[in-house]
Amino acid sequence: xxxxxxxxxxxxxxxxxxxxxxxxxxxxxxxxxxxxxxxxxxxxxxxxxxxxxxxxxxxxxxxxxxxxxxxxxxxxxxxxxxxxxxxxxxxxxxxxxxxxxxxxxxxxxxxxxxxxxxxxxxxxxxxxxxxxxxxxxxxxxxxxxxxxxxxxxxxxxxxxxxxxxxxxxxxxxxxxxxxxxxxxxxxxxxxxxxxxxxxxxxxxxxxxxxxxxxxxxxxxxxxxxxxxxxxxxxxxxxxxxxxxxxxxxxxxxxxxxxxxxxxxxxxxxxxxxxxxxxxxxxxxxxxxxxxxxxxxxxxxxxxxxxxxxxxxxxxxxxxxxxxxxxxxxxxxxxxxxxxxxxxxxxxxxxxxxxxxxxxxxxxxxxxxxxxxxxxxxxxxxxxxxxxxxxxxxxxxxxxxxxxxxxxxxxxxxxxxxxxxxxxxxxxxxxxxxxxxxxxxxxxx
RNA sequence: GUGGGCGUAGCUCAGUCGGUUAGAGCGCCAGACUGUGGAUCUGGAGGUUGGGGGUUCAAGUCCCCUCGCCCACCCCA
Numbered sequence: 001x002x003x004x005x006x007x008x009x010x011x012x013x014x015x016x017x018x019x020x021x022x023x024x025x026x027x028x029x030x031x032x033x034x035x036x037x038x039x040x041x042x043x044x045x046x047x048x049x050x051x052x053x054x055x056x057x058x059x060x061x062x063x064x065x066x067x068x069x070x071x072x073x074x075x076x077x078x079x080x081x082x083x084x085x086x087x088x089x090x091x092x093x094x095x096x097x098x099x100x101x102x103x104x105x106x107x108x109x110x111x112x113x114x115x116x117x118x119x120x121x122x123x124x125x126x127x128x129x130x131x132x133x134x135x136x137x138x139x140x141x142x143x144x145x146x147x148x149x150x151x152x153x154x155x156x157x158x159x160x161x162x163x164x165x166x167x168x169x170x171x172x173x174x175x176x177x178x179x180x181x182x183x184x185x186x187x188x189x190x191x192x193x194x195x196x197x198x199x200x201x202x203x204x205x206x207x208x209x210x211x212x213x214x215x216x217x218x219x220x221x222x223x224x225x226x227x228x229x230x231x232x233x234x235x236x237x238x239x240x241x242x243x244x245x246x247x248x249x250x251x252x253x254x255x256x257x258x259x260x261x262x263x264x265x266x267x268x269x270x271x272x273x274x275x276x277x278x279x280x281x282x283x284x285x286x287x288x289x290x291x292x293x294x295x296x297x298x299x300x301x302x303x304x305x306x307x308x309x310x311x312x313x314x315x316x317x318x319x320x321x322x323x324x325x326x327x328x329x330x331x332x333x334x335x336x337x338x339x340x341x342x343x344x345x346x347x348x349x350x351x352x353x354x355x356x357x358x359x360x361x362x363x364x365x366x367x368x369x370x371x372x373x374x375x376x377x378x379x380x381x382x383x384x385x386x387x388x389x390x391x392x393x394x395x396x397x398x399x400x401x402x403x404x405x406x407x408x409x410x411x412x413x414x415x416x417x418x419x420x421x422x423x424x425x426x427x428x429x430x431x432x433x434x435x436x437x438x439x440x441x442x443x444x
Numbered sequence: 445g446u447g448g449g450c451g452u453a454g455c456u457c458a459g460u461c462g463g464u465u466a467g468a469g470c471g472c473c474a475g476a477c478u479g480u481g482g483a484u485c486u487g488g489a490g491g492u493u494g495g496g497g498g499u500u501c502a503a504g505u506c507c508c509c510u511c512g513c514c515c516a517c518c519c520c521a
Contacts, residue, residue: 118514388480396482
């Protein structure tokens, strides 16, 4: 038995945490600049809150927790680990009905899915959610999409794509094609794979799922090639696809408004792709849906979202429209790491190395003084250790500076200050240490 | 849940037609450099070969079971 974290989960060691925290700061920065405020909720939710919101497939992937005591021994279950952050938000809106609307919150916490892990897929991963509750305006949807774009840009991505569609258009599309009600979900799933398997693949999938003949031909005839699709082409196709359906036409009107707002938010057309086939898996979406992709990644989407106008009411809350999106932090970081080689930042800026215990008091005083000035300073915790060992510790941890406190220096009231990368060392008067180091750190 | 691949030192791996004390590189620890890191050299620690059973004179190697990891599907961030 090897001590390992559970399947599909990971330890985040300090160098990894440096990368995560830097990415998190970027993401939070964008969210907060748009006026979204942080929210956290428990890892656990009552099972009845979680079940029946995502779809049958996903319900099976919810981690369930046995009841405590006798009932648990009989296999009874009443709690589950949260599967995403949207349902917990909807539950919060039902719980705290006096929150000012529109309620704009972001939430960055782990979620759990009882899946079999794979590349880019974990059983525990962090989602970065931004949502706006309490308005049906397409302005809110446009803002969410703009945030998706701005976040990816701020993280350094240049070739991302935002795929957009609308659930009601999709619905009307299926109706107009004459897809049987019982295979409709399967048909939607089939066309959602267009990007991955192409038109021929979709045709096979449709067949497999029970959509054939006229209906299949109608669907395939409407699908546009899976590269970036212009809004004009989408509108033309969607108008035909939805036929006379009122709901479909209403959806199309919303998409027109959304597209126009996106222009005002400054989202460049090149990153937008309007895709009649894009579906999203979760059941609770009711309006516009979005998906963020890094085309060459081969990891699936890095983010997605959409409007879910009935979810809060479904949980017994008020009838509040809502929209939002979320990023998968691990995927973003994995792709970012591929793009650029960022040396992991050291947590300490300076190590105070003491020659021996006779100067330990001086070393501790120097470290304290550096910390008081706001520098991240640590002292080597074994004062009898040789200087060589203390230096290699600093080197291994990537600490950029070492201050040597020794008897010779003490006699002359100075310390040695060395920058490891350049190997430059100079002697500075003890009284000037903090100022000298602060200046050097500022230049890094 | 379905299908496939792989488990040898902390990490990456080697280990022949089964053959006797299971190896290397990296990392780690110590020393060479008697107040200074990354380089080089020397030495050292570290393995119930994932676990259990079987075949055999003999199993890291072959067979079965089990556990774990990886990849793909389903689905998704």
